[in-house]
Amino acid sequence: MLIVVFSFVQGGLTSCTKDTTIYDTVTVTKTDTITVKDTVTVNDTITIKDTMLTEDMLTAHSWKLFEVRGVVEGSIIYYQRGGPAIDNTESFDNEHLAFYANHTGLLVDNAGASHVMSSWAFANPEHTKLVFTLYNNSTIQSDYTYDNIRYKNGNLYYDDYFYDNYAGVDAHAQEIRIPE
Amino acid sequence: MKFFLGSSAFIFMVALLSVQGGLTSCTKDRTIYDTVTVEKRDTVTVKDTVTVKDTVTIQDTLMSEAILTGNPWKLQELRGLDEYLPLYYLRGGSANTNNFDDEYYVFNTDHTGYEIDNDGNTHAIAHWEFSNTENTKFVFSYSIAAGNTTTITWDNLRFKNNAVYYDEYYTDLYIGKDFHGQGIRIPK
Numbered sequence: 440m441l442i443v444v445f446s447f448v449q450g451g452l453t454s455c456t457k458d459t460t461i462y463d464t465v466t467v468t469k470t471d472t473i474t475v476k477d478t479v480t481v482n483d484t485i486t487i488k489d490t491m492l493t494e495d496m497l498t499a500h501s502w503k504l505f506e507v508r509g510v511v512e513g514s515i516i517y518y519q520r521g522g523p524a525i526d527n528t529e530s531f532d533n534e535h536l537a538f539y540a541n542h543t544g545l546l547v548d549n550a551g552a553s554h555v556m557s558s559w560a561f562a563n564p565e566h567t568k569l570v571f572t573l574y575n576n577s578t579i580q581s582d583y584t585y586d587n588i589r590y591k592n593g594n595l596y597y598d599d600y601f602y603d604n605y606a607g608v609d610a611h612a613q614e615i616r617i618p619e
Numbered sequence: 620m621k622f623f624l625g626s627s628a629f630i631f632m633v634a635l636l637s638v639q640g641g642l643t644s645c646t647k648d649r650t651i652y653d654t655v656t657v658e659k660r661d662t663v664t665v666k667d668t669v670t671v672k673d674t675v676t677i678q679d680t681l682m683s684e685a686i687l688t689g690n691p692w693k694l695q696e697l698r699g700l701d702e703y704l705p706l707y708y709l710r711g712g713s714a715n716t717n718n719f720d721d722e723y724y725v726f727n728t729d730h731t732g733y734e735i736d737n738d739g740n741t742h743a744i745a746h747w748e749f750s751n752t753e754n755t756k757f758v759f760s761y762s763i764a765a766g767n768t769t770t771i772t773w774d775n776l777r778f779k780n781n782a783v784y785y786d787e788y789y790t791d792l793y794i795g796k797d798f799h800g801q802g803i804r805i806p807k
Contacts, residue, residue, distance in 0.1 A: 463650055463651070464653050464655050465652060465653075465654045466655055467657065468657050469656060469657070471658055471659065471660050473662045474663050474664075474665055475662060475664045475665065478667045478668075478669055479668045480671055481669070483670060510700045510702070510788075512700075513796065587784065600698065600705075608703075609700050609703060611699050611800060611801075613799070613801070
C-alpha cells in the first residue's frame with residue numbers, strides 16, 4: 440500500500456515541475472549597407488569652328504580692301520585703308536570687287552576702270568580656296584587665287600596670288616577685305 | 620489489523636504532508652532567450668561623377684610659346700614670291716621649285732633658336748617674340764650669313780590640327796630681295 444502511495448506521489452512529483460518563462464530579448468543589429476552609385480555623366484563638348492564662307496556671304500555685297508601686304512614682281516606692296524600715305528605704296532581707296540550669284544563678277548580698280556570677271560568658283564569643299572578669271576583689259580584675262588580664306592567678323596582674310604598676263608608680273612600677298 | 624490500518628493511515632498522512640512540501644519547493648525558473656533580430660538598412664550613396672570630354676574641335680587655337688617651343692617645325696607647304704620668282708614646295712610633291720625636305724626651325728624657350736637649312740647649315744635666331752597680344756604675329760631676328768641679319772615676320776599665325784599656318788615676309792638684306800609667302804609647318 441505504501442509503495443502504491445509513494446509510487447503515486449512520485450508520479451506527482453515529476454509532473455509538478457513548473458517553468459516560469461523569462462523573455463530576455465537580445466537585439467542583434469544587422470547592418471545591411473547598400474551602396475548606391477549615383478553616376479553623373481557630364482558631357483563637356485566644345486565645338487568651335489571657323490565660319491565657312493558661303494556663296495551667299497560672298498555675293499551679298501561688294502568688297503573693298505582694308506589691308507594688302509605682299510610682293511609684286513620683286514617690289515613690296517603695302518596698303519592700309521586710312522593708313523598714313525607714307526606707309527601705303529599705292530592707293531586702293533576706290534577699288535572694289537563684286538562676286539555675282541551667277542558666278543560672274545566685276546572689279547572696279549582705283550582709277551574707276553571696270554574689269555569683268557568671267558567666272559568664279561570655290562576650289563575646295565571647305566570654301567577656303569576661291570579661283571576667278573578677270574579681264575585685265577578688253578582681251579587679256581588672268582587667273583587669280585584667294586587661298587586660306589577665313590571669314591571673321593564680317594571680313595575676308597586670305598592669301599592672293601596670280602600671274603598678271605597683261606603686265607607680265609607675279610604677285611603674292613595677304614589681304615583683308617571688308618564690305619563696301 | 621486495526622493497528623496496521625491505523626499506522627498505514629498515519630504513514631500516508633505523513634507521506635502526503637511530506638510530498639506537499641516537496642511540491643511547493645519544486646517550482647523552477649527557466650530563462651528562454653527570445654532573440655530579436657533588427658535589421659538596419661544603412662544606405663551609402665556614392666556620388667560617382669564621370670566627366671566625359673566629348674570631341675573638342677578647336678580649329679583656331681591661340682598660338683602659345685609652349686606650342687612653338689614644343690618641337691622643331693618642318694615645312695609641309697610653302698608658296699610665295701621670292702623677289703620675282705614664284706616659289707612652291709609641298710612635302711612629297713612633284714612640282715616643287717625648291718627642296719625643303721631637310722629644313723626645319725627650332726625655337727627655344729629662352730627666345731633664341733635656329734634654322735637648319737636644306738643643306739644642313741645653321742642660321743641662328745638671336746631673338747624671337749610674339750608682337751601682339753593675340754599671338755597672331757611673330758617676329759624673329761635671323762642670321763642669313765655671318766654679319767648679316769634680317770627680321771622675318773610670320774603673320775596671321777594659326778594653329779590647326781597640330782600644324783602652324785602663317786604668312787611670311789622679309790627683306791633679305793644679304794642678297795637684296797623681298798619675299799612674301801604662305802607657309803604650313805608641322806612638327807618634325
